[in-house]
Amino acid sequence: MPNSLKLEGDYDWFFEGFTLYTALRTSLELGVIDFKEYLATLGRVYDTYRAHPDTLSLIEESERRWASAGSQVYVKGMLVAFLYDLMMRKESGGQKSLADSYRTLFNGQLTGHLTDGADGNEAIISVLGSTAEARNFIKSYVENSTAVELDKVLPAYGLSILFTSKGSQLRVGDLNQDQKQLLRSLGHR
Numbered sequence: 001m002p003n004s005l006k007l008e009g010d011y012d013w014f015f016e017g018f019t020l021y022t023a024l025r026t027s028l029e030l031g032v033i034d035f036k037e038y039l040a041t042l043g044r045v046y047d048t049y050r051a052h053p054d055t056l057s058l059i060e061e062s063e064r065r066w067a068s069a070g071s072q073v074y075v076k077g078m079l080v081a082f083l084y085d086l087m088m089r090k091e092s093g094g095q096k097s098l099a100d101s102y103r104t105l106f107n108g109q110l111t112g113h114l115t116d117g118a119d120g121n122e123a124i125i126s127v128l129g130s131t132a133e134a135r136n137f138i139k140s141y142v143e144n145s146t147a148v149e150l151d152k153v154l155p156a157y158g159l160s161i162l163f164t165s166k167g168s169q170l171r172v173g174d175l176n177q178d179q180k181q182l183l184r185s186l187g188h189r
Helices: 012-029 035-050 058-063 071-091 098-107 120-128 132-143 150-157 177-186
Strands: 159-164 167-172
Touching: 012 035, 012 058, 012 071, 012 098, 035 071, 035 159, 035 167, 058 071, 058 132, 071 098, 071 132, 071 150, 071 177, 098 120, 120 132, 150 159, 150 167, 150 177
Parallel strands: none
Antiparallel strands: 159 167
């Protein structure tokens, strides 16, 4: 990533932020980290995100990556990937995830958008926006400058965030059956 895709343009939000999140998920799946560390890592990423102003879309952040401090594209991209993964798992009852979108990209299953030299943003957005809810999500968080507010979004997934002097702590709350299924698909036991 990104060389194996042979896409054009600035889509660092995906090949940096989303890939960092995918690496975190892989670490959890391989047992290198546990679910508690997975949540702790996301809390630290959220603290980094909140420490900088967020006024640009992820696409704009990618285009300006070299003209600014550049880290916002990574941290916001990683958080958006986390929320996208949660949304896909919830929408599919734990049957689909961000990993499925990666497989689609690497298998080139949407040949109209994934040809060599295609615009990276358009191609990736077409893969990620496979449902109406996903298209709205991508429009908000990738194409527009919607801020990531985990405290407002996480409760729908059975998670909460506690702001402490030591940093943000993501926690599992009281779960209904759907939330239990969703968090089990993420690796919560």
